[in-house]
Amino acid sequence: MNTVVVGAQWGDEGKGKVIDVLAEDADILIRYQGGNNAGHTVIVDDTEFIFHLVPSGLLHPGKVGLIGNGVVVDPEALLEETQRLRARGINVAEAVKLSDQAHLIFPYHKKLDVLEEAARTGRIGTTGRGIGPCYVDKVARCGIRVADLLNEEVFAAKLKQNLAEKNRWLSALYREQPFEFQPLFDQYRRYAKLLEPHVVHGARFLHAAIAQKKRLLFEGAQGTLLDIDHGTYPYVTSSNATAGGVCTGAGVPPTCIERIIGVAKAYTTRVGEGPFPTEFPPALMEQIRTKGREFGATTGRPRRCGWFDAVIVRHAVQVNGCDSIAVTKLDVLDDMPTIQVCIGYQLGGRRLDEFPSDMSALARCQPVYESLPGWQCETGEAERFEELPTAAQAYLKQLEHLVTVPICLISTGSKREQAFKVGRW
Ligand code: GDP
Ligand code: IMO
Ligand code: MG
Secondary structure (H helix, E strand, O other), X not given: OXXXXXXXXXXXXXXXXXXXXXXXHOOEEEEOOOOOOOOEEEEEOOEEEEEOOOOOOOOOOOOEEEEOOOOEEOHHHHHHHHHHXXXXXXXXXXXXXXXXXXXXXXXXXXXXXXXXXXHOOOOOXXXXXXXXXXXXXXXXXXXXXXXXXXXXXXXXXHHHHHHHHHHHHHHHHHOOOOOOHHHHHHHHHHHHHHHHHHEEOHHHHHHHHHHXXXXXXXXXXXXXXXXXXXXXXXXXXXXXXXXXXXXXXXXXXXXXXXXXXXXXXXXXXXXXXXXXXXXXXXXXXXXXXXXXXXXXXXXXXXXXXXXXXXXHHHHHHHHHOOOEEEEEOHHHHOOOOEEEEEEEEEEOOEEEOOOOOOHHHHHHOXXXXXXXXXXXXXXXXXXXXXXXXXXXXXXXXHHHHHHOOOEEEEEOOOEOOOEEEOOOO
């Protein structure tokens, strides 16, 4: 069944782990947006692997991963990742495909990302990987794609033109040193040779796979609340992380998608700036951050933590069209005597059931909580829903009710085995 997995919160929901579990029943894994701002963790046999660009799930033998046209690719990061996969015994030449229409990240994008962030009054807290500036060039139609890189003449012309503009920008606005053409050109031509064996026409590759009845698994990066259109703008990333991004970012029709799964933690986290109504007070923040090891997989930054916010996950269920949700990190709540779930907001004298588009209003929203009893025992060994403590079952049932769709998978630990499917598959 062709499946899409998307983040239903602000990223880091455990999508990597869910993809790794579902990859068993898939043939081709596809990233359709974002770049190496993503960090997707998979733990197999006590060894951790963090995927940034290559789809998670490639630790299963015989799977093929495609980096779709909607992804922005830092070649250095991609080559470093394929190297790590090779060291794990993966036949990277066979397993990793790259769309020739994907846009490339250059050092000037990373430089501009950092400089623009420092110059902003309301910081976003970007990852500094050049993601935003690369998408800006894509939309401005001056970006450089993989296909351009492979054509020496075209690449030289495009790089010259981009450098002329970016260098003017860097020196006039930021008093920074310009980038020289030749070293950058030589460096990227070396990358071209290394990447060429992986390059395909992404959309045609997938259409051929669909014709052969291969099972596709699309892996969202970031999360719905970080989506450029449906998230907490401007505290978002620069791509469509939601399910709609699959069609544009991979070149497949909506009609080929058969199932959409939203991934949500049993609580909420956010890394970077922006409103976060259910954010914990300091002591609880420290407790959950430590227990859940809530530090960014890409930047190492401490993640902000809070209670489960049913308002935002319900929004995610709607805009993605989720059939079900996967709930991760249930074990992190094991010690809690009482658990709060946000069921709406209070804004001034008004009660809201949906989150406002005006971020200054969202920043003023006070969560309305429902309290549920905790279970205060370990859940990490459970292999079936019925094996969970009764209070944990009740908590999950209440989440299903609040977000309006059933739970399809529950994760109670970071290891591959610590997850089980629920309901009909
Ligand atoms: P992603 O970006 O959505 O793939 O998520 P990340 O990998 O950035 O962050 C999720 C973190 O939680 C990783 O460190 C995972 O190993 C870990 N993790 C995933 N599922 C669980 C779980 O059920 N319990 C616990 N304790 N950790 C989990
Ligand atoms: P995964 O796929 C969590 C956040 C950054 C920042 C904002 C914009 O691992 O869930 P960007 O560098 O994209 O311009 O930063 O988005 N962000 C993420 N937060 N998980 C991610 O990816 C993220 N990717 C970007 O922290 O607030
Ligand atoms: Mg992550």
